Amino acid sequence: MNGLPAGLATTHAYVRRWAGDLRAGALELDRDPDAVHSFLDLPAIRFLAGHETPPGWERTGPEAGAGPAHGLATLERVLVSEELARGDAGMMLASPGASMCGVLLGVLGSQAQRDWVYGRLAERPRxxxxxxxxxxxxxxxxxxxxxxxxxxxxxxxxxxxxxxxxxxxxxxxxxxxxxxxxxxxxxxxxxxxxxxxxxxxxxxxxxxxxxxxxxxxxxxxxxxxxxxxxxxxxxxxxxRGMWSIVAVFDRLRPSVAAIALGIARAAHEYVAEHRRSLRGAERETYEELGRRIDAARTLTYRAARAVDRGRGGGYLASAAKARACEVAEDVTLGALRLFGPGARLDHPLLDKYARDARGVEFMEGTRNIQKLALFQGLHTGKVGRG
Ligand SMILES: Cc1cc2nc3c(=O)[nH]c(=O)nc-3n(C[C@H](O)[C@H](O)[C@H](O)COP(=O)(O)OP(=O)(O)OC[C@H]3O[C@@H](n4cnc5c(N)ncnc54)[C@H](O)[C@@H]3O)c2cc1C
Known part of the structure; x- marks a missing residue:
C-alpha cells in the first residue's frame, strides 16, 4: 500500500512475509485447536502475542512490529489482519496476546490494571x-x-x-x-x-x-x-459500560472486515494457483471477484482512517464489515464452484476458507446488525447520503 508512514510500511512487509507460515499450519489447527501450542514460536504468532503493548511493556526485534504510527492504530490493525488472515485466519485468531482485551484496556484501563495484564503477558505466551x-x-x-x-x-x-x-x-x-x-x-x-x-x-x-x-x-x-x-x-x-463496548467495536470492526478480506484473498489466490486455465465466463467471474475484494479493501481503509481521525468512523466501519463479509462469502463459495462437485472434499483448504468466511460474519455483529446501525445513522442524519 502506497503512502504509509515508514514504521507501518515495515510492519506490513514483515507480516506479509510471515503469512505463509500460518497457512502451513492451517489445516492442522482446524482439526485440533489445541495444536496451537506447537505454533507459538512462529514469528507471526510471536508478533501477535506482543502486538500493541503499551509503553513500558514493549518487546524488541522485528516481531515486536514498528508499533502503531502515531494515531494510526486502526489502520495498522487492518493491514496486519488482512495479511495474517490471508495466511490463515484461524491461526491468527488462535494467537496469544492482549487482543480485544488490550483494546478495552486502552479505552477503560487504569495504569495499574494495564500493568497487571501486560505484566502477566510478558512472562510467557498467554x-x-x-x-x-x-x-x-x-x-x-x-x-x-x-x-x-x-x-x-x-x-x-x-x-x-x-x-x-x-x-x-x-x-x-x-x-x-x-x-x-x-x-x-x-x-x-x-x-x-x-x-x-x-x-x-x-x-x-x-x-x-x-x-x-x-x-x-x-x-x-x-x-x-x-x-x-x-x-x-x-x-x-x-x-464505562455500553459506551466502552461501542468504542472498542468501532476500533476493531475495520480489522474484522480485514480478516474477511484476508480469507477472500486466500481463496482467490487458491484459484489462481490451482486452476490456471480459466476461460470465458469463469475468468470473468474470477476477475469480478478480485475487483470486489479491492473495492471492499478501499472501503475498509477509509473506515480505518476515519476511526483513527475520530470522525464518524463507526458507521463506515459497519459498512466495511458488512461489505467485506459479503465479499468473503461470495469469493469462497464462488471459488468452490469453480472446482465443481466434490470441491469441499478435494480442496480441504478451500472448504475451510468457506467455513471461516461464515464465521467472520458473526464476529462483532452480523450483516443484519451492521445494516441496522447504518440505517439508524442515515435516519438520524449522522451518516451522509452522498
Ligand atoms: C469466530 C467468532 C469469535 C467470537 N468471539 C467473541 C468474543 O471473543 N467475545 C464475545 O463476547 N463474543 C464473541 N463472538 C460472538 C459474536 O459476537 C456473536 O456470535 C454475535 O454477536 C451474534 O450473536 P449470536 O450468535 O447470538 O446471534 P443472534 O444475535 O442470535 O442472531 C442470529 C441471527 O438473527 C439475526 N438478528 C439478530 N438481531 C436482529 C435484528 N435486530 N434485526 C435483524 N436481524 C437480527 C442475526 O443477523 C443473525 O443472522 C464470536 C463469534 C464468532 C463466530
Missing amino acids: WTCFALTEPERGSAIGEMTATLTPVGDGSYVLDGEKRYIGNAARADVGAVFARVAGTERLGVLAVLVDTADPGFKAEPLPTLGLRGAQLTRITLEGVRVPAERVLGAHLPPTR
Whole structure:
C-alpha cells in the first residue's frame, strides 16, 4: 500500500512475509485447536502475542512490529489482519496476546490494571478473552443478564453465562461485561477476571468455522471481583459500560472486515494457483471477484482512517464489515464452484476458507446488525447520503 508512514510500511512487509507460515499450519489447527501450542514460536504468532503493548511493556526485534504510527492504530490493525488472515485466519485468531482485551484496556484501563495484564503477558505466551456475548442474547447486548452483585468496599460477586467467547478456555485473564444488580443500561460494567479464580469455568464449543479461535462457553458462579479489577472506575459512569463496548467495536470492526478480506484473498489466490486455465465466463467471474475484494479493501481503509481521525468512523466501519463479509462469502463459495462437485472434499483448504468466511460474519455483529446501525445513522442524519 502506497503512502504509509515508514514504521507501518515495515510492519506490513514483515507480516506479509510471515503469512505463509500460518497457512502451513492451517489445516492442522482446524482439526485440533489445541495444536496451537506447537505454533507459538512462529514469528507471526510471536508478533501477535506482543502486538500493541503499551509503553513500558514493549518487546524488541522485528516481531515486536514498528508499533502503531502515531494515531494510526486502526489502520495498522487492518493491514496486519488482512495479511495474517490471508495466511490463515484461524491461526491468527488462535494467537496469544492482549487482543480485544488490550483494546478495552486502552479505552477503560487504569495504569495499574494495564500493568497487571501486560505484566502477566510478558512472562510467557498467554491468552486473554473478552466476554460479552450471552446465550440467546448475542446481538441484543442491552439485554445482558450476567450480574455483578456489590459486596461492599467496591468489590463484587460475578454470576452468569457467556457464550462464543474466543480463546476463553486457554485464557489466563478475561474482561467480562455484566450488569450491576438492580441497575439499567448505565449499570453495565467491564471487569477483569483471573480465570484461575474459583467459580470461573470455560468449556470449548464445537464450531464449523474459525476453529482455531476455540469459541468457549463460560460459566461464572460467585466469582469474586476485587475493586481494583473494575475497569473504568476512574471515569464517569457514561464512559464505562455500553459506551466502552461501542468504542472498542468501532476500533476493531475495520480489522474484522480485514480478516474477511484476508480469507477472500486466500481463496482467490487458491484459484489462481490451482486452476490456471480459466476461460470465458469463469475468468470473468474470477476477475469480478478480485475487483470486489479491492473495492471492499478501499472501503475498509477509509473506515480505518476515519476511526483513527475520530470522525464518524463507526458507521463506515459497519459498512466495511458488512461489505467485506459479503465479499468473503461470495469469493469462497464462488471459488468452490469453480472446482465443481466434490470441491469441499478435494480442496480441504478451500472448504475451510468457506467455513471461516461464515464465521467472520458473526464476529462483532452480523450483516443484519451492521445494516441496522447504518440505517439508524442515515435516519438520524449522522451518516451522509452522498
Ligand atoms: C469466530 C467468532 C469469535 C467470537 N468471539 C467473541 C468474543 O471473543 N467475545 C464475545 O463476547 N463474543 C464473541 N463472538 C460472538 C459474536 O459476537 C456473536 O456470535 C454475535 O454477536 C451474534 O450473536 P449470536 O450468535 O447470538 O446471534 P443472534 O444475535 O442470535 O442472531 C442470529 C441471527 O438473527 C439475526 N438478528 C439478530 N438481531 C436482529 C435484528 N435486530 N434485526 C435483524 N436481524 C437480527 C442475526 O443477523 C443473525 O443472522 C464470536 C463469534 C464468532 C463466530
